[in-house]
């Protein structure tokens with residue numbers, strides 16, 4: 001099947017009470033790992049590319065790899081999503097390329113670093129919603145600022161410094177018409193999210209619950225939601241890596257989020273850790289190897305395993321065949337009515 005609408009995937013997730021992992025990619029092996037995991041667990045899935053990923057893959061490589069994914073895995077509903085679009089132009093270029101969903105992150109100015117005003121955020125997001133919905137493409141917005149930096153995007157703030165204000169979130173959705181909303185509840189991008197296991201003081205699920213009460217029909221998005229498992233950190237450090245001690249978002253906290261309106265869960269770091277650990281292991285144990293396949297195959301397998309575990313934990317496993325995907329033309333018509 002062709003790439004599908006994210007809105008429909010998330011509407012189905014809301015009906016079924018589950019969450020959908022959105023996994024970042026830069027290359028062929030990562031796309032294959034996600035698609036294999038989706039096939040094995042019968043999961044609908046979101047594949048997302050940051051601006052950095054689009055630059056790294058020169059856009060066309062990534063897009064055509066995704067078309068290959070729809071050909072090789074025709075039974076799997078898969079969304080191609082622009083992660084953290086910094087401007088309407090970035091989002092429009094993704095839509096023109098064939099992405100079926102875009103994030104307009106107007107919480108920051110177009111430099112991707114400076115926190116913006118509410119008015120600016122509404123203006124650029126509304127512009128993207130108008131352009132995207134006319135083509136049946138889904139839009140995710142962001143209100144409040146996430147912590148950390150991802151692929152050069154982010155204010156580099158502490159996760160708690162620009163938390164989402166629930167009343168503002170409600171107003172933002174009303175004014176923009178976004179399909180999905182990323183909220184800041186204490187999470188950060190990157191591997192170093194929390195110095196110790198997060199508590200209600202550092203990861204504010206209560207705030208999420210309040211936002212969901214005000215916006216029961218808006219699909220909430222948790223960014224920076226890798227769990228940064230100790231065992232993946234240990235493999236890297238055992239084979240010569242030097243990760244500093246760190247904590248991610250525990251899977252059970254993500255599950256609490258899913259019980260309270262979270263439908264999209266962004267995961268990148270966990271995939272990166274799995275890949276790097278597997279490659280380091282081969283390099284350490286078999287220094288005579290020089291065929292890239294000898295370390296990229298185990299790397300792909302390691303990422304597949306962590307993605308499968310998340311698909312099962314988020315509840316999307318088993319839901320690939322629940323619905324008939326609508327075409328983008330049909331989605332555009334339904335937005336228009």
Ligand SMILES: [Zn+2]
Pocket residue numbers: 084146150189223224266
């Ligand atoms: Zn993010």
